[in-house]
Amino acid sequence: MKLVFATNNSNKLKEVQEMLPESIQLLGLKDINCKEEVEETSTTLQGNAILKASYITQVFKLDCFADDTGLEVESLDGKPGVYSARFAGTPYNPENNMQKLLKDLQPHKNRKAQFRTVICLHTNGQEFLFEGICKGEILIKKQGTKGFGYDPIFIPEGFTKSFAEMDSLEKNNISHRGIAIKKLVSFLKDKYS
Numbered sequence: 001m002k003l004v005f006a007t008n009n010s011n012k013l014k015e016v017q018e019m020l021p022e023s024i025q026l027l028g029l030k031d032i033n034c035k036e037e038v039e040e041t042s043t044t045l046q047g048n049a050i051l052k053a054s055y056i057t058q059v060f061k062l063d064c065f066a067d068d069t070g071l072e073v074e075s076l077d078g079k080p081g082v083y084s085a086r087f088a089g090t091p092y093n094p095e096n097n098m099q100k101l102l103k104d105l106q107p108h109k110n111r112k113a114q115f116r117t118v119i120c121l122h123t124n125g126q127e128f129l130f131e132g133i134c135k136g137e138i139l140i141k142k143q144g145t146k147g148f149g150y151d152p153i154f155i156p157e158g159f160t161k162s163f164a165e166m167d168s169l170e171k172n173n174i175s176h177r178g179i180a181i182k183k184l185v186s187f188l189k190d191k192y193s
Contacts, residue, residue, distance in 0.1 A: 053120040113135075
């Protein structure tokens with residue numbers, strides 16, 4: 001089965017491909033020659049995932065899934081949330097986003113946070129949603145060099161190392177995206193095997 005993941009992020013594409021069974025051939029936006037950047041204009045993760053999946057399905061007539069992920073920090077009233085990728089402004093810069101978050105958290109003792117991913121799948125004219133949540137907290141300073149985004153400053157609940165200190169297999173087993181992808185894969189296996 002061919003399935004489009006509506007992303008240009010090669011890190012996310014690689015991370016997800018490692019979780020899928022060999023029977024599913026994952027294609028990125030470059031693979032289908034999609035040069036348009038679908039604007040994430042919704043104020044919710046679910047809304048943005050639906051926008052992206054709907055666009056690919058309508059324009060390219062392919063089965064597709066899209067995700068949106070946000071880091072939700074308790075003491076910042078859920079921010080950066082849906083604006084995680086551009087928290088420090090545009091253009092997207094992970095280092096600037098991390099530094100802004102660490103600065104905004106300085107006056108707060110509560111560093112509890114969660115990563116949340118929502119996936120929207122469009123297949124055979126139907127829409128399905130899957131969610132994954134990974135609870136943890138924000139570190140005082142960066143730890144580790146692997147991963148991407150906020151990984152160096154997020155430590156998952158029950159662990160002593162950040163996402164950026166884990167190999168991809170370890171991270172995928174517990175991450176928000178890993179949990180949502182497992183739900184997606186389980187659904188695809190039930191429906192198409």
